[in-house]
Amino acid sequence: MIIIGEKINGSIPAVADAIARRDGEFIKNRARMQAEANATFIDCCASVPEVEEVETLHWMIDCIQEVTDLPISVDSPSAAVLTEAYRFCNKPGLFNSVSGEGSKLDTIFPIMAQAENKDWQVIALLSDDTGIPKCAADRLRVFDKIMKKAEEYGIAPSRIHIDPLVEMLCTSEDGIATNIEVIQTVRERYPEIHITAAVSNISFNLPVRKLINQGFLVLAMNAGLDSGILDPTNRDMLGLIYATEALLGMDDYCMEYIGAYRDGLIGPVK
Amino acid sequence: MSKLAEVVDLVERGKSKLVGAAVQGALDEGTPATEILNGMIDAMAVVGERFKNNEIFVPEMLVAARAMKKGVEVLKPHLASGSTATNGKVIIGTVAGDLHDIGKNLVSMMIESAGFEVTDLGVDVAPEKFVEAVKADPEVKIVCLSALLTTTMPAMKTTVEALSAQDFRGSIKIMVGGAPITQAFADEIGADAYTADAASAAQKAKELAA
Numbered sequence: 001m002i003i004i005g006e007k008i009n010g011s012i013p014a015v016a017d018a019i020a021r022r023d024g025e026f027i028k029n030r031a032r033m034q035a036e037a038n039a040t041f042i043d044c045c046a047s048v049p050e051v052e053e054v055e056t057l058h059w060m061i062d063c064i065q066e067v068t069d070l071p072i073s074v075d076s077p078s079a080a081v082l083t084e085a086y087r088f089c090n091k092p093g094l095f096n097s098v099s100g101e102g103s104k105l106d107t108i109f110p111i112m113a114q115a116e117n118k119d120w121q122v123i124a125l126l127s128d129d130t131g132i133p134k135c136a137a138d139r140l141r142v143f144d145k146i147m148k149k150a151e152e153y154g155i156a157p158s159r160i161h162i163d164p165l166v167e168m169l170c171t172s173e174d175g176i177a178t179n180i181e182v183i184q185t186v187r188e189r190y191p192e193i194h195i196t197a198a199v200s201n202i203s204f205n206l207p208v209r210k211l212i213n214q215g216f217l218v219l220a221m222n223a224g225l226d227s228g229i230l231d232p233t234n235r236d237m238l239g240l241i242y243a244t245e246a247l248l249g250m251d252d253y254c255m256e257y258i259g260a261y262r263d264g265l266i267g268p269v270k
Numbered sequence: 271m272s273k274l275a276e277v278v279d280l281v282e283r284g285k286s287k288l289v290g291a292a293v294q295g296a297l298d299e300g301t302p303a304t305e306i307l308n309g310m311i312d313a314m315a316v317v318g319e320r321f322k323n324n325e326i327f328v329p330e331m332l333v334a335a336r337a338m339k340k341g342v343e344v345l346k347p348h349l350a351s352g353s354t355a356t357n358g359k360v361i362i363g364t365v366a367g368d369l370h371d372i373g374k375n376l377v378s379m380m381i382e383s384a385g386f387e388v389t390d391l392g393v394d395v396a397p398e399k400f401v402e403a404v405k406a407d408p409e410v411k412i413v414c415l416s417a418l419l420t421t422t423m424p425a426m427k428t429t430v431e432a433l434s435a436q437d438f439r440g441s442i443k444i445m446v447g448g449a450p451i452t453q454a455f456a457d458e459i460g461a462d463a464y465t466a467d468a469a470s471a472a473q474k475a476k477e478l479a480a
Binding site: 253254255258 | 284327329330332333
């Protein structure tokens with residue numbers, strides 16, 4: 001499972017506060033914690049007005065790179081900001097994100113097509129100018145559009161993380177059926193592609209959110225999810241990921257599961 | 271770390287993808303093939319001990335045995351006899367009427383890793399089959415019988431009796447095991463040894479063959 005550590009995001013009040021005060025130690029600490037918890041990428045989102053965003057991301061990325069070699073998921077709703085901020089990264093990371101909206105694909109894909117950026121990956125949301133399509137068929141239409149563009153620019157499916165867009169369960173009419181249908185279809189069509197989700201979105205406005213998050217994660221992984229934007233320092237969540245991979249037959253002799261236990265990543269804190 | 275020490279370490283950690291190259295490296299350094307084999311056997315003894323002490327889980331023992339197998343493949347052509355069975359030959363099977371084989375396979379693997387050549391007769395093996403198998407190969411030193419069900423314990427008794435009625439009885443040892451089996455039951459039916467787990471079985475086999 002690819003884990004995109006979500007803890008450095010300006011939409012979290014404590015992080016916003018640290019950014020405002022330019023408290024580098026706070027950012028570094030969160031980067032370190034997530035690296036130690038086996039994150040694959042460290043997500044970095046400023047969540048500040050766009051005029052300050054590039055400069056803020058620069059500072060944040062520098063902080064993260066001071067304490068870990070992990071690749072960074074450069075997170076901004078603005079494609080223009082991404083085209084600036086990715087340059088601050090020491091190594092190829094993840095553009096977070098593009099979608100079928102506006103000219104995002106035509107802004108980011110050409111950068112990814114450049115030889116020197118051949119190891120950069122991207123998260124692609126299945127939304128477009130109409131917003132988040134209601135039904136699975138419409139989201140898959142956005143998916144087709146994204147993949148057509150990717151092919152035009154020569155971006156391999158293995159560099160793309162499709163985000164089927166997780167919305168809150170409490171107002172959903174069909175539970176997660178739409179998400180599951182999208183995940184299964186995408187997985188079927190492109191075995192090499194990554195499918196990601198901002199897992200905790202599912203549980204907004206519900207009590208005991210972790211139960212919902214965990215149930216969602218297992219069901220989504222069963223459908224083909226292999227990447228997630230989540231908190232790797234949440235030991236229950238991380239343990240569940242290892243357990244689910246073993247149950248899905250993706251962990252030869254359960255050695256990854258046992259290894260995570262041996263490394264103290266999962267199970268009771270010793 | 272010498273290449274031999276590396277082989278030992280890789281077997282203990284179950285790194286089957288790396289162990290072959292390390293064995294080749296040890297051979298290239300001039301380490302005698304038998305010494306490498308014994309190093310791996312000792313590594314498996316350490317793994318078995320850890321398992322017995324509840325320090326590792328079953329899969330960790332399995333991957334160690336698998337790693338050893340990979341190492342042995344590379345080593346085989348370099349051993350004088352072409353055989354890795356330095357300790358002798360063993361016949362193993364689950365007794366008649368019993369289809370369980372997970373425990374039996376584990377024991378088979380561990381005994382093989384202890385330097386024996388193992389012939390696995392499979393599950394639901396009739397007493398005559400065990401007898402024939404021993405007759406067919408006078409080099410057999412040990413026969414291992416497995417039973418998981420209380421209902422197939424009598425079949426284990428029958429099998430021991432069938433083996434004991436043969437002239438070769440004095441030249442073989444009979445080991446028994448399985449969830450419902452106890453030392454008392456083993457004594458009662460005339461088996462030579464009982465062990466509680468795969469690691470102990472491998473260790474016991476070495477003692478019996480010595």
